Amino acid sequence: MQFKRIGIALLVFTLVGIGIFTQILIRQEEKESTQDIYYKGNQLVSLISLHSIHDFEGGKHDFFIRTIMEYTSCQGLVYCFIYDRNGKPIVSLTPGNLESEIPNHIQTESLAAMGSTYQPFKTMGSGHKIYEFSRAIFENGEKTGTVRIGLKPPSISIISMQRVSLMAMIAFFIISAVIIVYYGFVKYLKPLEQFVENISNTHNGSATVLNNSSKNFRIAPMMEEFKNSMVQFKKRVEKIETNNKDLASKVGVLRFEKNQVTNILNSINFGIIITDIQDNVGHINDYMLNLLNIARPDVMDQPLEEIIQHPEIISFISQQERLEHARASTHIDTEFAERAPGKTFRISCSLLMDGETAVIGKIIMLNNVTREKAAEKATLEFTAHLSHELITPLTTIKSYSEMLMDGEIEDSETQKEFYNTINSETSRLSRLIKDLLNLSKIQMGSLTLNKGLVKSDWFFGDCIAAVEGAAQEKNISIQKHLPDNFPSLMGDKDQLKGAVINILSNAVKYTPTNGEIHFSLKEENNRVIFDIKDTGYGMSEEDLSHIFDKFYRSSNPQIVEQQGTGLGLAITSEIIALHEGEIEVQSEPGNGTRFTVKIPKEEYYLGKQ
């Protein structure tokens, strides 16, 4: 709706209203004037009827007429009749032919009445409204006459000055009220317009509809705009809600993935701490928490230094920052003496990068390398021993050869001695190299065993034959203890023989002259048992724990190992293991040594097949 139309409608309405109001006023005035007339009429006739009839006769007649005339000209008195007791008119004041227009019954009624009458009527000719009042004149209790008057209501002109001015005033007030309201409305409309324009701009970029409409009275376009904006708004809210659902599910996925990462971190068997650039802990896995004996809530976001109170580690980590351009990760090996005594840990530290250049934190890894360290140490020791064992015979060979070549040995006995020594050292060296290769093969898993049926009686005999010579030289007797039935075993005959002969020759070496060796063979629990007991020097518990180590040499001064390779028992134990057997040692210093070797019988294997 345009405001113009409202204005016009309002104006029309005002005028109609004024018209209706005027009509009402007129009716009101008429009613008032009727009442006024009634009152006046009654009063007049009452006044007149108070006079004696004689007042109206004769000479007083003119005085009365003059008085009445003065009275009536201002009061709307149309006629006045006075009658005597017989109904004969004494006074008759009436304009022209009015009397003929008065209906007869009026007169009759009035003359007949003993009191007063009130009879409004309409004249017969022109239809004017007249109000007749009559009253009987009483003197001494007798009706002496009747007075009749007729009063005319004053004409109410629609257009009177008073009325016009009143109407004008009303119209003025209404119109001004309307104008005030209108402008007030517009004024209050402006902020609303602005508000809607703003909303519209947010959604559509411009208040399209508003801008296209005329300047005034634009509630309709404004409402339209508002509606559009609300629709847009609703769409956006819906979109946001959809996005929120999306995000919620994405957050769920991320949380799951984070949990996965956390689970992975906690499942691995080494420690991980991830810090931010300020060295505060972001992630720490269960392994690390266990090692340091701390709880995760206590250490999250705490500075690293407070959690790892280990100056060596902290200084290593801070060194890593300076290497950041190299982006290399090195490590340190250290211990946590109180929490994990005897264990060595390798700490390494990498920088956590976001893309190519931005450092966003550090990853600190901690690995238990105790076994690796021990293995490293063992390897180093082995290498050192090996070098020694190789160099020694070579030294002898070289220096003896040199002396022989220089002609420095003149004595032929000494020459023989030297040649023999060179020869035996060469053999020693070659034995060592063979043993080394054998052991190496076994340990690398590339040794192929020629498994076959081994008859224990032949085996037993062969082993003894191999050491008999050396035993006889020291006058050591080898006592045999044999079973009634010789079991057979499955295995590589040569390797097994080598293994057992190692033990036997050790027994010969470490037993002084005139000693004894007891070599027994028996069957027990599906296994073939070789038992070798000597009356030799025996060894301490310290030595016992190391005898299967490579190149282990006893520190006992009584034991001078010259001829062996140092690898004999190491190889023996590996061979036994490859045959799924067991080897046990018992020894006491001064009380000899006892080796027990158990190899599964052949049925064991057959059963397996």
Added chain:
Amino acid sequence: MENNKKVLVIDDEAQIRRVLELKFKNRGYQVIMAKNGEQGFDIIQKQKPDIVISDINMPIMDGKTLCEKTNGLKKYRSFLTIIITARINPEDRDWIDTLQDTLFMEKPFSPARIVEAVEQYIGGQG
């Protein structure tokens, strides 16, 4: 041709002792032998050899410890120490440099070269 110089050979390996013994005896030196560092140290103090030829890896007291112990003695009486060793590290070289009148020989060694070094030392002394 006898000379009055004493050579002490310290090695736990009998063959090494044997070859050095013969080598020096053939040249008229008096040769004393020891099986380990402790024996060697004892002999050095008591018999005051002019030359000490020692292995490194020996039981009871090794060559390194022996050298450090005997280095102090060289303030009062100078003698040559020759260390026979399988492998020589840069650290070992540095360490030997700190000792007085001490040389090293790598194994396998040549007995002739040892004799050379000894005679050079004695020549320098006299």
